[in-house]
Amino acid sequence: MDGTLVSLLHGFAVALQPANLWYAFLGCLVGTLVGVLPGIGPLSGISILLPVTFGLNATQAVIMLAGIYYGSQYGGSTTSILMRIPGEASSVMTCIDGNAMARRGRAGAALCIAAAGSFIAGTFGVVMLTLIAPPLATIALKFGPPEYTALLVLGLIFLAYMSSTSLVRTLLMACLGLTFGMIGIDNMTGHFRYSFGIAELGDGIGIVPVAVGLFGLGEILATPSHKVAGEVIAPKFRELLPNREEWRQSAMPIARGSVLGFIIGIIPGSAHVISSFLSYALEKKVSKNPEEFGKGAVAGVAGPESANNSASTGAFVPMLALGIPTGPITAVLIGALMIHGVPPGPQLVTDHPSVFWGFIASMYVGNLMLLALNLPLVSVFVTVLRIPYAYLYPMIIMFCIIGVYEVSHSIVDVWIMLIMGVLGYLLRKFQFDPAPLVLGLVIAPVFEQSLRQSLIMSNGNYFIFLGRPISLGLVILSAGLLALSAYAFLMKRKDWRTKLAEAEAGES
Numbered sequence: 001m002d003g004t005l006v007s008l009l010h011g012f013a014v015a016l017q018p019a020n021l022w023y024a025f026l027g028c029l030v031g032t033l034v035g036v037l038p039g040i041g042p043l044s045g046i047s048i049l050l051p052v053t054f055g056l057n058a059t060q061a062v063i064m065l066a067g068i069y070y071g072s073q074y075g076g077s078t079t080s081i082l083m084r085i086p087g088e089a090s091s092v093m094t095c096i097d098g099n100a101m102a103r104r105g106r107a108g109a110a111l112c113i114a115a116a117g118s119f120i121a122g123t124f125g126v127v128m129l130t131l132i133a134p135p136l137a138t139i140a141l142k143f144g145p146p147e148y149t150a151l152l153v154l155g156l157i158f159l160a161y162m163s164s165t166s167l168v169r170t171l172l173m174a175c176l177g178l179t180f181g182m183i184g185i186d187n188m189t190g191h192f193r194y195s196f197g198i199a200e201l202g203d204g205i206g207i208v209p210v211a212v213g214l215f216g217l218g219e220i221l222a223t224p225s226h227k228v229a230g231e232v233i234a235p236k237f238r239e240l241l242p243n244r245e246e247w248r249q250s251a252m253p254i255a256r257g258s259v260l261g262f263i264i265g266i267i268p269g270s271a272h273v274i275s276s277f278l279s280y281a282l283e284k285k286v287s288k289n290p291e292e293f294g295k296g297a298v299a300g301v302a303g304p305e306s307a308n309n310s311a312s313t314g315a316f317v318p319m320l321a322l323g324i325p326t327g328p329i330t331a332v333l334i335g336a337l338m339i340h341g342v343p344p345g346p347q348l349v350t351d352h353p354s355v356f357w358g359f360i361a362s363m364y365v366g367n368l369m370l371l372a373l374n375l376p377l378v379s380v381f382v383t384v385l386r387i388p389y390a391y392l393y394p395m396i397i398m399f400c401i402i403g404v405y406e407v408s409h410s411i412v413d414v415w416i417m418l419i420m421g422v423l424g425y426l427l428r429k430f431q432f433d434p435a436p437l438v439l440g441l442v443i444a445p446v447f448e449q450s451l452r453q454s455l456i457m458s459n460g461n462y463f464i465f466l467g468r469p470i471s472l473g474l475v476i477l478s479a480g481l482l483a484l485s486a487y488a489f490l491m492k493r494k495d496w497r498t499k500l501a502e503a504e505a506g507e508s
């Protein structure tokens with residue numbers, strides 16, 4: 001524990017350097033704007049600014065890019081509350097009760113509760129990250145290929161189990177992502193696979209064009225203009241503070257959302273999105289007045305907003321300690337570290353302590369910056385939201401194209417983004433969740449390599465995953481989740497048959 005405190009103090013010495021403070025502030029400001037503007041999302045914001053970091057050192061680059069990520073979680077609530085449009089995917093649930101509060105004249109209170117919940121949850125997440133990541137990295141050094149394979153399988157199945165859509169649909173999307181991840185040169189044999197003679201696909205399909213297309217362009221295509229050009233409810237500054245009853249109603253939802261979000265954030269997937277949905281469902285379940293949800297319940301704002309901020313911090317635990325991306329955003333951050341010559345993984349703590357601890361310390365500072373930014377600048381963000389749709393969305397599409405092109409200067413990536421944008425639109429129309437597809441693409445190279453290395457170690461014997469204690473435990477957990485899902489499906493089918501039989505008996 002003493003060693004952790006000493007290391008954290010070293011991190012603050014790095015984070016509080018004027019240049020690093022400036023990049024933390026810049027990341028938080030851009031992240032807030034990214035969250036406020038509908039359709040952009042943190043992934044596009046990070047992608048657009050990734051080339052800007054080439055002239056920075058690794059610490060400054062990751063501080064700024066991470067600031068965009070968790071800053072967008074703050075900013076997304078502003079649009080949701082004032083316009084009923086989620087500025088960021090994780091703010092979908094905040095739309096429901098946040099906008100209802102605004103229409104009742106409590107827009108300022110909703111914004112203040114969202115900002116306070118985000119600050120408390122974000123700080124809780126960073127404290128947990130400080131305590132958990134270093135020992136987890138030590139444990140991760142004992143992981144071999146079979147353990148990594150079993151861990152990634154568990155992550156996929158857990159994501160599918162917790163998803164709002166059906167298990168089959170989610171796993172189908174994940175498998176499609178894994179298939180896309182196999183395009184390009186086989187690392188073990190050197191053969192081109194599924195590249196259709198296009199040399200640019202030798203390195204595989206990039207994470208950035210796929211994610212920007214599915215989540216950025218796909219969201220724009222799926223959002224009708226009449227929903228975007230809505231009324232903006234501008235709160236007065238003196239109305240920002242909630243009353244005592246609203247603070248009381250938000251206390252426990254913030255606490256539950258902080259813990260729930262951090263736990264879910266560690267699991268691979270779009271954790272900040274899933275956590276907000278689960279938090280909203282949990283608050284509705286435990287509430288004494290569930291009928292108030294949808295009509296301006298304070299818990300419906302406090303819980304999801306806390307959960308998505310805590311989850312965005314929790315997502316950094318496997319990224320920093322294990323070198324495993326929990327989704328497309330952390331995958332891009334891992335790419336940024338690698339560009340600057342810093343390989344992520346268990347050795348990051350020992351080999352690059354200034355990067356690791358400077359990054360963690362900057363998140364403490366960043367949360368304070370975001371709290372100071374979000375409340376006083378509400379009027380500025382309201383002005384930004386009044387930009388007409390006809391000007392706003394073409395600009396967003398332009399930034400998406402520039403951001404994708406600048407990553408590798410490849411026109412093929414732009415075409416991939418456009419194709420994925422159309423695919424994202426179709427997936428939304430047919431009620432498929434595109435998040436597992438991106439996750440499958442992100443983990444495909446690691447999953448394939450660890451699986452093949454495991455089979456080489458065992459001469460093709462799949463029982464290697466059952467012969468090692470850690471991988472066996474992870475396989476049992478995966479099987480348990482699949483069994484629970486099958487049981488729930490059978491019970492639902494049994495209830496459906498019972499109701500059908502009762503209806504037929506009533507008619508006769």
